[in-house]
Amino acid sequence: MKLEDCWKVWQDFWFKPQSPLPVAVFRIAFGCSFLTGVLTQYGHDFLVFFGQNPVLSRANFIAYWQFKDLLINIFDFVPRTNQWHLAVFAAMGITSVMMIFGLFTRFSCFMTFIFFASVSNQYPFLCNAGDDMQRLVLFLLPFTRAGDALSIDSILGKPREKWYRAFFMPPLAAPWAQRMLQLQISLAYVSTGLLKLNSDVWFYGNGLNYGSRLADFSKFAIPHLLDHRFTLYFLNWGTIALELVLGTLIWISEFTNWLILIGVAFHLGIDWTMNIPIFEFCFITMYILFIKPEDLYKVFRWFNSLYRYLNLKLKKMGGSEKVWRSHESS
Amino acid sequence: MSIRDQIIISIFIVSYWFIVLICVSAECPLKTTLRTYTHPAEMLFGIEQSWRMFCPNPRAYSMHVYAIVTFQDGSTAYYEFPRLEKMSQFDAFMRERIRKQFDDISPWFEFRMFRPFIARYVARGVYDPDNPPIQVSLNINREPIPLMPYHSPRFPTPRESIRENFFIYKVSARDFQ
Numbered sequence: 001m002k003l004e005d006c007w008k009v010w011q012d013f014w015f016k017p018q019s020p021l022p023v024a025v026f027r028i029a030f031g032c033s034f035l036t037g038v039l040t041q042y043g044h045d046f047l048v049f050f051g052q053n054p055v056l057s058r059a060n061f062i063a064y065w066q067f068k069d070l071l072i073n074i075f076d077f078v079p080r081t082n083q084w085h086l087a088v089f090a091a092m093g094i095t096s097v098m099m100i101f102g103l104f105t106r107f108s109c110f111m112t113f114i115f116f117a118s119v120s121n122q123y124p125f126l127c128n129a130g131d132d133m134q135r136l137v138l139f140l141l142p143f144t145r146a147g148d149a150l151s152i153d154s155i156l157g158k159p160r161e162k163w164y165r166a167f168f169m170p171p172l173a174a175p176w177a178q179r180m181l182q183l184q185i186s187l188a189y190v191s192t193g194l195l196k197l198n199s200d201v202w203f204y205g206n207g208l209n210y211g212s213r214l215a216d217f218s219k220f221a222i223p224h225l226l227d228h229r230f231t232l233y234f235l236n237w238g239t240i241a242l243e244l245v246l247g248t249l250i251w252i253s254e255f256t257n258w259l260i261l262i263g264v265a266f267h268l269g270i271d272w273t274m275n276i277p278i279f280e281f282c283f284i285t286m287y288i289l290f291i292k293p294e295d296l297y298k299v300f301r302w303f304n305s306l307y308r309y310l311n312l313k314l315k316k317m318g319g320s321e322k323v324w325r326s327h328e329s330s
Numbered sequence: 331m332s333i334r335d336q337i338i339i340s341i342f343i344v345s346y347w348f349i350v351l352i353c354v355s356a357e358c359p360l361k362t363t364l365r366t367y368t369h370p371a372e373m374l375f376g377i378e379q380s381w382r383m384f385c386p387n388p389r390a391y392s393m394h395v396y397a398i399v400t401f402q403d404g405s406t407a408y409y410e411f412p413r414l415e416k417m418s419q420f421d422a423f424m425r426e427r428i429r430k431q432f433d434d435i436s437p438w439f440e441f442r443m444f445r446p447f448i449a450r451y452v453a454r455g456v457y458d459p460d461n462p463p464i465q466v467s468l469n470i471n472r473e474p475i476p477l478m479p480y481h482s483p484r485f486p487t488p489r490e491s492i493r494e495n496f497f498i499y500k501v502s503a504r505d506f507q
Contacts, residue, residue: 199386215392215487
């Protein structure tokens with residue numbers, strides 16, 4: 001292989017144009033998951049962590065944890081009062097809504113990142129791996145073409161086009177930032193899979209036994225499944241295998257949709273049995289990035305058919321269906 | 331996209347993954363050396379990451395943290411940090427972060443420097459000018475999870491049988507100023 005061939009492979013992977021529809025759908029799903037987190041995770045104990053007299057103050061973190069690191073933190077620039085700190089959260093909620101609707105998409109994604117990075121840096125001990133993933137997504141999302149479809153921006157940007165064409169059929173674009181997000185979730189799975197493989201506890205079948213019996217994480221029961229030795233061993237090693245497979249084989253198109261289904265079931269299973277808010281839904285939404293645009297059009301057409309079947313008087317959508325079909329065939 | 335743009339983006343991609351892969355790689359002298367230079371960028375851009383979901387070793391016992399407050403007249407009070415297993419599912423969902431703060435952070439040696447602030451927070455919460463608190467002790471109740479092939483049913487969760495004190499804080503008048 002020549003150096004030129006390597007560059008060609010690199011170009012194909014990062015820059016070969018494709019529809020930004022998956023990343024647009026991802027923007028909406030991720031935004032909803034993120035907004036749910038903003039609305040539910042901080043409100044109850046807001047003053048304990050983000051009030052003007054929190055358990056651990058910013059000064060404590062600087063003195064003992066963050067030292068002289070240069071960090072993004074909007075809280076440093078607003079008065080240290082409950083109202084102002086609440087205003088930062090309110091602003092984060094507003095920019096997340098803008099992100100979901102695709103209004104000034106790049107700007108709203110970027111500002112949501114700034115706010116969320118500030119929250120993470122103001123009180124770093126509240127963050128779990130799901131929050132880390134959310135922060136990374138928000139860092140990378142402004143680089144994507146997530147606002148080119150299913151957004152207010154897409155309609156406003158092409159006032160002369162029919163709205164459904166602008167809304168559903170974005171121009172093809174280089175998917176490099178979407179690839180970054182895909183690689184990011186692959187890295188998370190492979191990294192945790194390898195760490196588990198390297199652990200005596202997981203290797204000898206005790207990881208899931210311990211994890212599923214932590215009283216402070218326990219949620220709903222799955223009758224019998226987690227109360228038998230055989231299933232505990234099976235799910236323990238299955239977890240390691242699945243994490244390694246989800247991080248690698250999901251890139252092979254023949255396996256992608258099946259692995260997405262298995263991955264969704266895996267995360268819903270964890271969410272059913274363990275109380276780890278938002279984490280599972282953040283990871284589930286990231287599978288959307290692996291769905292092929294033509295499969296998403298099929299899903300849209302199915303919803304369109306359902307809509308028409310229910311006779312909701314949206315006959316104009318028939319036109320859009322034709323265009324989807326022509327777009328798919330092209 | 332022009333070749334110039336592709337090259338600029340490629341430099342960004344390579345730099346990003348260089349920083350991230352150093353961050354998540356196993357501890358070794360090379361990582362220690364390189365991370366000296368990459369860590370500031372990780373922190374500044376918020377791309378620091380560690381994917382240790384219940385690994386390498388998940389906690390092998392159920393536990394909860396509580397405080398015993400001693401007052402000037404010798405009386406004591408039991409202060410239990412919010413426990414998710416005693417809440418409804420909705421409340422547990424809403425308040426998971428408080429579990430993370432008090433159960434996941436305060437007992438571990440790595441975070442020992444923050445214990446005085448937590449103890450002080452408790453002391454301020456129960457402050458009575460006529461009978462001020464003079465001591466706060468932070469404790470943990472825990473119950474080991476049986477090792478496979480022996481296993482216990484998930485529900486009902488067993489009562490914690492082991493008690494340990496991990497920090498004692500002498501409260502002073504300055505703590506209430």
